[in-house]
Amino acid sequence: MPIRARDRSPDAARAPGRGASLLTGSGQIAVAMMLMNVATYGFTITTARVIGPVPYGAFFALMNLVLIVSVVMLGLQATAARRISADPAHVGQIEREILRVSLRAALLLGGVLLLAAPLVDRLLDLDSLTTAGLAALAVVPMTMTGAQMGILQGERRWRELAVMYVLAGVPRLLIGLALILWQPTEVMAFLGVTLGYYVPFLYGLTVLRHPRESGASHERHGFWPIIKESVVNSQALFAYFALTNIDMLVGRSILDSHDSGLYAAGLIVSRAVMFLPQFVVVIAFPSMSTSLNPARALVGSMAIVGGLGGACVLGTALLPDVVLVFAGGREYDEVTGLLWVFALLGTCMAILQLLVYSVLARQGALSMALVWVGLLVVVGVASTTVSTVTGLLSVVLTVELVLLVVLLAISVVKLRQRSAAQ
Known part of the structure; x- marks a missing residue:
């Protein structure tokens, strides 16, 4: 009987034929990340040409702010991947706790950015409280996606992880391009980015919708050690x-x-x-x-x-x-x-x-x-x-x-x- 995606474990990923699967995984991730980077770069260049220098300056400034905040997403991804790889016997506990931490981190970052929207608007010279507020809506799915990617990475589920990388770039290009062609403003440009972050997050919810059995647990994989x-x-x-x-x-x-x-x-x-x-x-x-x-x-x-x-x-x-x-x-x-x-x-x-x-x-x-x-x-x-x-x-x-x-x-x-x- 074939192993379903949700039943796979890190041990299964290390089964015989690991060299071939690693090569296949490398190819999948390489192509996926290339598509993500090309789509992201394409949207950035297109936005600069469509909305003009002044709106693009505001858009680019807000993107840099989100880039800084994204280190939390990457930190969660690294934590999940490291712990699951190093201690696969506790994968159920790690998966459950990292998702709990990511939810709280996402809501905290989103709340802080929402409260700081007037300050962000002034410091970045956006002249748009709506645009500043969108950053709060963007970091919530972005942060939780980091934990989802880390789980898939630690379990070596390369196909699902590759899909997430593609969805992190291509929907942003398609949605964002449609929005800025409709209304060429920095608000529409960043709205496209924000909506784009929700696509891989929703996919991650789908592939991780069946939580693993609790199995073994240890205090080193508890809520506060993971934080x-x-x-x-x-x-x-x-x-x-x-x-x-x-x-x-x-x-x-x-x-x-x-x-x-x-x-x-x-x-x-x-x-x-x-x-x-x-x-x-x-x-x-x-x-x-x-x-x-x-x-x-x-x-x-x-x-x-x-x-x-x-x-x-x-x-x-x-x-x-x-x-x-x-x-x-x-x-x-x-x-x-x-x-x-x-x-x-x-x-x-x-x-x-x-x-x-x-x-x-x-x-x-x-x-x-x-x-x-x-x-x-x-x-x-x-x-x-x-x-x-x-x-x-x-x-x-x-x-x-x-x-x-x-x-x-x-x-x-x-x-x-x-x-x-x-």
Whole structure:
């Protein structure tokens, strides 16, 4: 009798033929995340063209606010995936508690943003209390979707997780495009984003509608321990996102408008290279969270991410004019010679993201603190010593390379200690 989706467990996912299923899972997640990113990028570009510069500025500012809040969603996803992968015997309890935590976190964030709508409206210069209020409606399903994705990720239910990733991008494009073509305003644009968040959330409710049997339970998977880990994971991911995005903010303050525009064009290449191997992190994280050879999972994943990044760096170095077309065009040709360095920066960001998730998998407090240190170093050094595009790029790349090497060294030592203790 075939196993139904709701009856599958992490142990079933590790059944014979795991190598083939892992490959299939990697392909499904890779395609799904590519579709999600293309749809999201397509909606962003289309919105900029349809609604015009002033409304788009308000829309983009609110999207950045939601992006910051999304670290809670990612923290919940990492917590669910790590706990289920590391302790599959308690999957029923973990699933139940993570959904409880996500519901309360979602309502809390939504309530805070709703009460803060007048302040958000003023700070972001939206001139629309309705638009500010939509952020509260958007973060509720977004936050709960993180827990749903984490459950599916931890249980290695790649097909359902792939569908959720597709639904996180494509409905936003379709719904949002229809709304802004009807009324080209920032309110309609963000309403499309808000409605788009509800689609994967409703799908998640459907695939997880039959809760697992309670089974074994333990106090370490209780309500408060899960909250504590989710907070720790969220702050670590916030540090990573801040580190990989602070250079543009610093650049706006230390470079003139022309050079900051050149740097922003180069960052398009960095972001593309960084996002390309994200599916590897999604697939590898459950394996890094188990006691069954996490070092092998980390090394294998780094090889894939490094290989993809290396190919991008080589391609950018050989065909910089072609890459420039996707980085803004001829208006930014002054940065052509540096595009391969931006691609190298993107590769470092991708590997660093993998290492940060490896840190989350083993809950390494020291490594998490080092990410914050890296952020402070970038801000401090760049703000006081840099005045050119090349200088800013050099500082950011150097700090991230050093942090990468240090985190890798710590991970190797910790994983060896774990292996020796088994």
